[in-house]
Structure formats: structure tokens, C-alpha cells
Amino acid sequence: xxxxxxxxxxxxxxxxxxxxxxxxxxxxxxxxxxxxxxxxxxxxxxxxxxxxxxxxxxxxxxxxxxxxxxxxxxxxxxxxxxxxxxxxxxxxxxxxxxxxxxxxxxxxxxxxxxxxxxxxxxxxxxxxxxxxxxxxxxxxxxxxxxxxxxxxxxxxxxxxxxxxxxxxxxxxxxxxxxxxxxxxxxxxxxxxxxxxxxxxxxxxxxxxxxxxxxxxxxxxxxxxxxxxxxxxxxxxxxxxxxxxxxxxxxxxxxxxxxxxxxxx
Amino acid sequence: xxxxxxxxxxxxxxxxxxxxxxxxxxxxxxxxxxxxxxxxxxxxxxxxxxxxxxxxxxxxxxxxxxxxxxxxxxxxxxxxxxxxxxxxxxxxxxxx
Ligand SMILES: Nc1ncnc2c1ncn2[C@@H]1O[C@H](COP(=O)(O)OP(=O)(O)O)[C@@H](O)[C@H]1O
Ligand SMILES: [Mg+2]
Numbered sequence: 001x002x003x004x005x006x007x008x009x010x011x012x013x014x015x016x017x018x019x020x021x022x023x024x025x026x027x028x029x030x031x032x033x034x035x036x037x038x039x040x041x042x043x044x045x046x047x048x049x050x051x052x053x054x055x056x057x058x059x060x061x062x063x064x065x066x067x068x069x070x071x072x073x074x075x076x077x078x079x080x081x082x083x084x085x086x087x088x089x090x091x092x093x094x095x096x097x098x099x100x101x102x103x104x105x106x107x108x109x110x111x112x113x114x115x116x117x118x119x120x121x122x123x124x125x126x127x128x129x130x131x132x133x134x135x136x137x138x139x140x141x142x143x144x145x146x147x148x149x150x151x152x153x154x155x156x157x158x159x160x161x162x163x164x165x166x167x168x169x170x171x172x173x174x175x176x177x178x179x180x181x182x183x184x185x186x187x188x189x190x191x192x193x194x195x196x197x198x199x200x201x202x203x204x205x206x207x208x209x210x211x212x213x214x215x216x217x218x219x220x221x222x223x224x225x226x227x228x229x230x231x232x233x234x235x236x237x238x239x240x241x242x243x244x245x246x247x248x249x250x251x252x253x254x255x256x257x258x259x260x261x262x263x264x
Numbered sequence: 265x266x267x268x269x270x271x272x273x274x275x276x277x278x279x280x281x282x283x284x285x286x287x288x289x290x291x292x293x294x295x296x297x298x299x300x301x302x303x304x305x306x307x308x309x310x311x312x313x314x315x316x317x318x319x320x321x322x323x324x325x326x327x328x329x330x331x332x333x334x335x336x337x338x339x340x341x342x343x344x345x346x347x348x349x350x351x352x353x354x355x356x357x358x359x360x
Contacts, residue, residue, distance in 0.1 A: 147287050154295050182282020189288050192337060193295065 005107045005117040006237075007040075007136035009160075009167075011152030013123030015144050016172040019208060021120040022050045023219040023227070024140075027234025029084035030219075033115040036075065038107070039089035040132040041122040042097055048088050052215020053078060062090035065102040071109060080220065085114075096127050100134045107135035125159060133160065139167035140199060145174060145185040154194055168199035170233065175204040187244075200233035200244060202226050292335040300333070307331075314345060323350040 008021045021037055029035045038061065039047040048054040059074035064087070071087070078084035087110070090097065110117045119136055122128035133139065139160050143153040153169070160167050171190055178184035185193075187201055205226035211218045218227035219234070232242045265273075302310070311331045318324055328348040335341050 147291055150291055151294060151298070155298065158299065179284075182284055184282075185284050185287055189284065193288065193291050 001112060001115075003034075003111040003114045003116050004138060005111055005119065005136045006138045006140060007119045007121050007132045007164075008140045008142060009121035009129065009132065009156055010123070010142045010149065011125060011156040012143070012149040015142050015149045016170075016202070016208075017123075017142050018046050018050055018120050019212070019217070020140070020142050020170055020172065020202075020230070021118050022047060022217045023230035024234055024237065025084055025116070025118050026051075026078075026081060026217050027219045027231050028116050028118075028237065029078070029081040031234060031238060032083070033238070034083045034113070035116045035118065036085045036087060036110050036114045038087045038110075038117060038119045038132075038135070040103075040119050040128060040135075042089050042093055042095050042128060043091065044122065045089040045091045047120050048076070048086060049215060050212060050217065051078065051086060053086055054215070057086075057088045060088045060090040061106070062093045062097045065098050065106060071106065095122065098131055100131050103131040103135040125156065129156075129159075133163060136164060139164045140170060141167045141196070142170045142172055143190070143194075144172050145179075145190055150185070150190060150193060157194060157196055166196060169194060169196045170199050170202060172202045173204045174201050198244060199236060200229055202229040202233075289336050292337065292340065293333075296333055296335040296341050315347075318347050322347075323352070324348060325350060 008017050008024070010017050018041070025035050025037045037047060037051070039045055040061075041047070042062065045060070048057050053076045056076050058076075059069040061074065063069045064071050064074045074087055075085040076088060078086070087106075107117055107119070117135075119132045121132040141153050141156055141160070143149045157167055169190070171187060174187070175184055179186045187198065191198060203225045205218070205224055207218050207224035208226050211220075211227075217230075218224045219230040221227060222231070232244075235242045311329075314331060315324075315326060315329055318329075319326075325348040328346070330344075330346045332344050333342070334344055
């Protein structure tokens with residue numbers, strides 16, 4: 001078997017890569033796929049915490065590539081969905097504790113056993129970025145609809161085009177209120193600017209913060225707007241044709257009139 | 265409510281007139297620059313070459329010569345060159 005290795009990247013930090021990796025991974029696993037998540041953020045380990053498996057981490061990715069343990073010893077199995085595993089990052093090593101060849105080999109090895117290898121990329125475009133990209137076959141770029149993340153996303157897309165080809169885009173933290181007021185770039189604006197394929201839109205949602213507190217990603221509990229969005233994204237990755245709900249700030253005429261006459 | 269206020273509200277209700285238009289035009293411009301990846305020296309060399317090329321054929325005012333990159337939703341990725349041509353009597357081309 002040879003699975004698909006997908007890197008989740010952004011350039012800019014703090015836009016939602018780790019959250020996206022956890023939710024997409026759980027989404028794919030709940031569709032019956034065998035999934036391993038690699039925390040590629042060496043030195044700043046977080047994916048274990050977001051997944052809620054931090055207490056069960058024993059070995060990490062640096063132990064694996066330096067031969068201190070076998071890959072299967074380092075893998076942490078998810079308690080909720082048994083086909084999901086995490087390869088934790090090391091919290092104490094430097095970003096360059098792993099080189100590109102080691103990362104590529106590890107990914108190739110994991111692809112033998114898993115349908116999906118999802119790799120959470122660190123912020124920036126240095127060694128950590130190059131490693132995770134080298135280990136992947138495809139890329140997902142995450143951005144928020146703000147000027148700096150979009151600019152950084154463009155840079156990353158440019159870098160990816162020469163290696164992995166055209167990435168797919170997730171626009172995270174979209175606020176419908178702000179879009180309707182004309183104070184936030186909408187999906188069409190972002191696509192006009194970045195000219196890539198849209199994989200999905202995730203709304204701004206308090207549930208993400210609560211999920212982080214609990215170590216239980218939003219996709220696990222249906223009903224939250226962000227969880228549903230990640231569920232749809234997972235199905236799109238599996239090739240299902242799931243429409244992207246229009247989140248372009250279009251109001252009904254009645255609402256518009258009300259707003260014009262009576263303010264917001 | 266004044267008329268300008270009303271117009272602003274109408275624009276707003278269509279998602280226009282908010283700060284995102286500014287975000288979009290600024291991004292398009294800065295990304296064009298990022299993507300071109302020309303250094304200041306390279307841009308200056310290009311400017312000089314274009315100026316020279318035009319001057320081979322026309323008499324232009326070097327002071328007023330400008331070259332700039334523009335990009336907007338309607339007018340994407342263009343280089344605008346503006347050269348004030350000095351038109352005298354007789355043919356435009358001249359000998360130096
Ligand atoms: N859709 C969302 N709505 C609200 N908050 C979000 C959303 N996505 C991410 N966040 C918050 O943004 C912060 C950064 O997310 P994270 O996934 O760690 O980003 P990255 O891995 O890119 O640095 C976290 O505190 C997270 O809770
Ligand atoms: Mg992260």
C-alpha cells in the first residue's frame with residue numbers, strides 16, 4: 001500500500017495549521033481511513049495537546065530518526081478513533097535535529113502502512129518547512145483572510161509550485177459579519193489574489209478554542225460550524241464532491257434595506 | 265441621515281466601501297512586486313533601458329519619464345510607462 005502524504009503549511013504562524021491537521025486527520029480516520037499525523041514542528045510540540053494525547057507520548061520523531069526507537073514505538077494511538085495515530089515532535093531538540101532525507105524516509109515508511117500521512121508544518125520557510133515539504137506528495141495551504149497571512153501564503157504557494165505543484169487552500173477564521181460589512185476579504189477576493197484551488201472555508205468559531213482546552217478537536221462533535229467545515233474538507237480530500245457553502249457576503253434585499261435604513 | 269451617509273450605507277450593504285477593498289488592492293500590488301522579485305537596482309536598470317530605447321526614436325523629457333507597476337482587480341499586473349513626448353515641427357525622430 002502507498003498512502004498519500006500531505007503537508008499542511010502556511011508561511012505565517014498562528015493561522016490554524018495545527019488545528020487543521022488534527023481535525024482533517026480525525027475527519028479522515030472517522031471515514032475509515034488509516035491516518036498518521038506527523039508533528040513537524042520540532043521544538044514546539046503542540047499537536048499532541050490539541051489532540052488530547054499528550055499524556056501518552058513516550059518517544060518522539062527525533063528518537064525515531066536517530067535510531068533510539070522503532071517508528072511504531074513512537075506512534076501514539078488515538079483513544080477515540082483507533083485508526084488514527086500521532087508521531088509526536090520533540091519538545092527539546094532544535095529545528096534542524098532532522099534532515100530532509102530522514103524526514104523523507106520516515107514518510108515513505110509510514111506510507112506503506114497508512115492511507116494518509118498528514119504533516120503539520122512549522123511556521124516559516126526554513127529547514128522545518130523544507131523537511132515537511134520534502135516528505136509530502138501534496139500540500140494544503142492554510143490562510144486567514146488578513147493581509148499578512150495572505151501575502152505569506154502567496155510566497156509559500158510560489159515555493160511549493162516548484163516541488164509539489166499546485167496546493168489546495170483552506171481559508172480559516174472567516175467571519176460572516178465582517179464579510180457582510182465589507183471589512184473582510186471574502187472567498188472570491190482571496191481566490192482572485194492567490195489563484196489556487198479552494199479546499200474549504202472554516203468559519204471563526206469559539207468552539208475551536210474550547211476544543212483546544214479539552215483536547216477534543218471540533219470535528220469530533222458534529223454541530224459546530226467549524227467542525228462541520230472540517231468534516232466536509234475531509235470528505236473532499238477523499239474525492240467526494242461536497243459543495244462549499246457560499247460565504248460571500250451577500251445579504252437578502254430585506255436585510256440590506258433594514259441595514260441601510262436603521263444602521264447595523 | 266445625510267445623503268452621503270445613505271450612499272455609504274447602501275455601499276456597505278453590498279459589502280462595498282469597507283476596508284477589504286483597500287486590503288485587496290494593496291495585496292495585489294505588493295504581491296505583484298513579491299512575485300516579480302526585482303531588486304531596486306534591477307528596476308532602475310530596466311527603467312534606464314526603456315528610457316534609452318525610447319530616446320533612440322523620440323525626443324522625450326527625461327525628467328517627466330516614469331515607470332511603475334500597477335495591479336488592481338480590474339487592471340491586473342501591468343507596467344505603466346509614461347513618457348512626455350516633445351513634439352516639434354518636422355519629423356519626431358531627430359539626430360543627436
Ligand atoms: N476557526 C477558528 N476559529 C477560532 N479560533 C481559531 C480557529 N482556528 C484556529 N484558531 C485559534 O488560533 C490559534 C492558532 O491556531 P493553530 O492551529 O495553533 O495555528 P498554527 O499551527 O498555524 O500556528 C489557536 O489558539 C486556535 O485556537
Ligand atoms: Mg502549529
